[in-house]
Amino acid sequence: MGEPVAAPGRSRSRRRGPLTYVFRLLVITYLVLLVAWPVSLVAKETFANGLESLRTTLSDPSVTFALKLTVIIAVQAVVINTVFGVGMSLLLVRYRFPGRRLLSALIDLPLSVSPVVVGLALVLVYGGRGGWFGPTLEDHGFQVIFATPGMVMATAFVSLPLVIRELVPVLEEVGTDQEQAAKSLGANAVQTFRRITLPAIKWALVYGVVLSLARSLGEFGAVKIVSGNFEGQTQTATLSVEQKYQDFQQATAYATSFLLASVSVACIVVVSLLRPRTEEKR
DSSP states (O other): OOOOOOOHHHHHHHHHHHHHHHHHHHHHHHHIIIIIHHHHHHHHHHTTTTTHHHHHHHTOHHHHHHHHHHHHHHHHHHHHHHHHHHHHHHHHHHOOOTTHHHHHHHHTHHHHSOHHHHHHHHHHHHOTTTOSSHHHHHHTTOOOTTSHHHHHHHHHHHTHHHHHHHHHHHHHHHOSHHHHHHHHTTOOHHHHIIIIIHHHHHHHHHHHHHHHHHHHHTOOHHHHHHHOOOTTTTOOHHHHHHHHHHTTOHHHHHHHHHHHHHHHHHHHHHHHHHSOHHHHTO
């Protein structure tokens, strides 16, 4: 009689068990050293004197203005990227056309180009002095650089791929069978999208929006170039952190950083908890 053969899945898991734990330990250590520990130190410095740092920070007019401006810019950038991201994702997945791969590659450009370069490029195009369109726009009373529109453009650019890269894999997995069935039953494009496509990509869209929001709240380099960093006018929260730290107001800088990090982390945690497990397994 032959020896019993262990189930392939079990033997494979036993052989890879120790290695799996090693990889997990390395990943956890990496995340702790790179993310958890530094962020915890910011929180520790923020609450070193109890809630006094937060009270002082929230009572500073320049900081409150910077926080409000940051939220305004982030929301506008997220709305732009949501509308553009859904349309571009449908274009890349549902249609075949010359240059499709090139377009898909260009979408990832904001992830590889330095935000400072993005800011300088916007200044060259929309700057009031020597810009391609800047002087004409300012003659008509519309200022882009050193104003909110330029900051929104810079923020939208750096967070551009996040919604698209969440939606494209889901759209490819869902396929077009249900959409074609809806069209054959007389549904128009809007009805098909609202009743078939949108429910299928709902959680991917939500997660992409949250990632885009978190990225927009933390943008620094591109916004600093196009804003001019004028306190009380075009200074965002991240720029305020830099200035307060350089002015030896470390407590305010830590508290502002903690507020920004808390909002981003809270959004991601809430979405992760609300996201159905069936969506996580895809």
